[in-house]
Amino acid sequence: MTRTRALTESTTPVRKATVTFAFSKKTFEWDDAFASLLDFAEDKGLKPDFSCRSGICRTCECEVLSGSLTYVTEPLDMPEEGMALICCSKPDGDVILNI
Amino acid sequence: MYLRNTWYALARRDEVGEALTPYQVLGERLVAYRKADGTAVALEDACPHRKLPLSMGTRQGDHIMCGYHGLTFDGAGTCVAAPTQSKIPTAARVKSYPTADKWGLVWVWMGDPAQADTSKLIAIENATTPGWGISNGDSMVCGCNYLYLVDNLLDPSHVAWVHVTSFAAPGTEDTPLQIATPPEGVVVSRWMLDRDPPPFYAPLLKFKGKCDRLQHYEVRYPSLGINKSIFTPAGTGGPGKPLHEQAYMMVSFHFLTPVDDKTTRYFWLQNRNTDAANAGLTEQIAAGARRAFEEDRVILEAVHAGMANKTTPNLDLALDGGALRFRRGLSALIDRETSPS
Numbered sequence: 022m023t024r025t026r027a028l029t030e031s032t033t034p035v036r037k038a039t040v041t042f043a044f045s046k047k048t049f050e051w052d053d054a055f056a057s058l059l060d061f062a063e064d065k066g067l068k069p070d071f072s073c074r075s076g077i078c079r080t081c082e083c084e085v086l087s088g089s090l091t092y093v094t095e096p097l098d099m100p101e102e103g104m105a106l107i108c109c110s111k112p113d114g115d116v117i118l119n120i
Numbered sequence: 121m122y123l124r125n126t127w128y129a130l131a132r133r134d135e136v137g138e139a140l141t142p143y144q145v146l147g148e149r150l151v152a153y154r155k156a157d158g159t160a161v162a163l164e165d166a167c168p169h170r171k172l173p174l175s176m177g178t179r180q181g182d183h184i185m186c187g188y189h190g191l192t193f194d195g196a197g198t199c200v201a202a203p204t205q206s207k208i209p210t211a212a213r214v215k216s217y218p219t220a221d222k223w224g225l226v227w228v229w230m231g232d233p234a235q236a237d238t239s240k241l242i243a244i245e246n247a248t249t250p251g252w253g254i255s256n257g258d259s260m261v262c263g264c265n266y267l268y269l270v271d272n273l274l275d276p277s278h279v280a281w282v283h284v285t286s287f288a289a290p291g292t293e294d295t296p297l298q299i300a301t302p303p304e305g306v307v308v309s310r311w312m313l314d315r316d317p318p319p320f321y322a323p324l325l326k327f328k329g330k331c332d333r334l335q336h337y338e339v340r341y342p343s344l345g346i347n348k349s350i351f352t353p354a355g356t357g358g359p360g361k362p363l364h365e366q367a368y369m370m371v372s373f374h375f376l377t378p379v380d381d382k383t384t385r386y387f388w389l390q391n392r393n394t395d396a397a398n399a400g401l402t403e404q405i406a407a408g409a410r411r412a413f414e415e416d417r418v419i420l421e422a423v424h425a426g427m428a429n430k431t432t433p434n435l436d437l438a439l440d441g442g443a444l445r446f447r448r449g450l451s452a453l454i455d456r457e458t459s460p461s
Contacts, residue, residue: 077444078436097444 041117042067043086051112057093058107062120069107069120076109083107088116121454122146122378123342125231127220127241129375129387132259136160136226140184142175146230147380150217151175155182160226161195164215168199174214223247224257225375225387231457242344244373246391253396255406257373257389262417264424266343266376266384267450271443272416273345273374274308276335279318282419286412289318289333299442305340306449308442314354320408324401325351326394327366332357337442341450345374369393372409382424388413 038051040058045067055061059081062069072080076096085105092099094109105118128145135141136152142165143150149165151174165173167186177187183200185192191212192201199212218229218236223244229236246252262269272278276297279287291312300307312333317325325331334357336348349370350357356364363369375387390409395401427434436444 072435073438073440075438075441077438077441080435097441097448 037114038088038112039115040112041115043117043119045120053111055111058090058105058110058112058116058118062107062118067120071108074108076106079106081106081108084119086117086119089113090116121458122230123450123454123457125229125235125457126342127227127229127236128343128377129225129385130162130219130228130377131226132257132387133221133224133226138179140175140177140179142173144379144383145228146378148230149173150228151184152219152226152228153179153184155195159195160219160221162217162219162226162228163193163195163197164217166214167191168212168214223373223389242340242373242375244371244391246371246393249393251393251396253392253394253398253402255390255402255409257387258406258410259385259387260410260413260417261379262384262386263382263421264384264417265381266378267447268420268424268427269374269376269384269386269416270339270343270345270446271440272420273339273347273376274306274337274442274446275439276308276310276337277439278416278419279335282415283320283412286320286408286415287318289315291315291333292318292335297439297442299445301445301449305338305344306442306446307336307338309334309336309338311358313358317351320412321349321351321368321370324370324392324394324405325368327353330354339446341446341453343376343378345372345376347372347374367393370405382428386413386417 039048040051041048049065059069059071070080072078076094082100082104085103090105090110091113092110096106096109100106130143130145137154141152143152150162151165152160152162154160163174165175167174169191170188172186172188174184174186177185180192183192183194190203191199193214194200197214197216199208202208202212218233220227220238220241222241227241247254280292295310295312297308297310314330315333317331331351332354334350338346350367352364352367370390370392372390373388377385379385390405
């Protein structure tokens with residue numbers, strides 16, 4: 022079961038979380054200094070597809086296998102249940118993404 | 121599909137006069153003329169008999185007579201003469217559209233006439249403010265869908281590449297954009313601090329040296345653009361700061377009227393906070409604006425053709441965030457208007 026929600030507060034507590042990239046078979050400790058999961062994934066050497074990096078084009082959309090995310094920028098359209106736009110979101114806790 | 125219960129700019133005021141002039145708005149053919157009392161009339165440009173354009177007929181005082189069999193209509197579209205019939209057919213009616221004269225333009229209400237309300241015409245905040253100058257404005261026809269022009273009016277970034285000799289300046293390529301979505305439309309804006317002024321504005325400013333510059337790109341539903349530029353001496357501008365006494369402000373209004381889904385009539389005028397009585401400057405600004413909008417026209421016509429004929433997918437960039445939100449908002453308004461309540 023995955024959930025997504027829009028960010029309602031500008032300051033969020035520092036998250037302690039592990040991020041697992043299931044397709045790449047890698048797990049990392051989340052660092053809240055990153056603006057988005059996309060930035061984080063790139064820093065860890067992954068190369069996810071992207072275009073706008075602002076939640077409108079859906080190029081970076083991927084499956085969330087477990088966990089939930091918070092959108093730091095409200096996407097043009099919220100992704101469907103079980104999907105995520107990693108360019109504009111951060112993990113709420115441990116997450117597994119299928120990238 | 122278009123938003124209908126709204127005012128669209130039909131023509132520049134002086135275009136509508138004695139002559140029966142044909143127009144097309146939202147794909148519908150209209151004929152416009154002015155009655156003796158100066159009121160602008162807009163009727164469906166088709167006689168209800170065999171749909172001959174009434175603009176091919178003749179005026180009979182304030183009435184319009186079809187050039188085929190003489191059916192004659194008043195400015196409200198009511199048939200007042202049917203010479204071939206003993207009595208005027210009750211079904212002989214021409215659709216009439218409410219009009220309004222404002223800001224040097226004739227506006228037309230394309231929706232339910234009962235909802236036409238002149239208080240909904242766009243306001244020009246500083247039209248009569250002492251010290252502010254206003255241009256008479258101008259217009260052009262663009263061979264593209266009006267939404268590509270809306271996109272452009274919500275996209276401060278394009279000036280760096282499209283308006284190289286006028287509005288481009290350091291900072292216009294890569295300064296991040298702020299997007300706001302008030303109920304009446306979308307605003308995309310940004311301050312660029314401590315930069316050289318762009319070529320179009322440099323000679324208009326009342327101070328020398330670097331500037332802080334605001335680009336405020338706003339479009340209200342369905343297609344009314346308000347483009348505000350502020351230049352203040354470097355160090356005095358920025359979000360939330362009071363306007364500096366030497367601040368130069370230019371507000372450019374853009375009214376986009378869909379002719380059909382691939383043609384747009386583009387009207388504009390400029391309002392500025394300096395040199396109110398300087399006609400030469402007004403002319404210079406008007407000419408500069410026209411040159412710049414011609415640059416937009418060339419690009420947007422080719423964009424329309426490119427998107428209509430694409431053989432591979434196109435992509436969206438961060439700069440499209442405002443325009444795409446506007447398109448969503450407008451679609452929702454159109455859906456609300458067309459879905460039975």
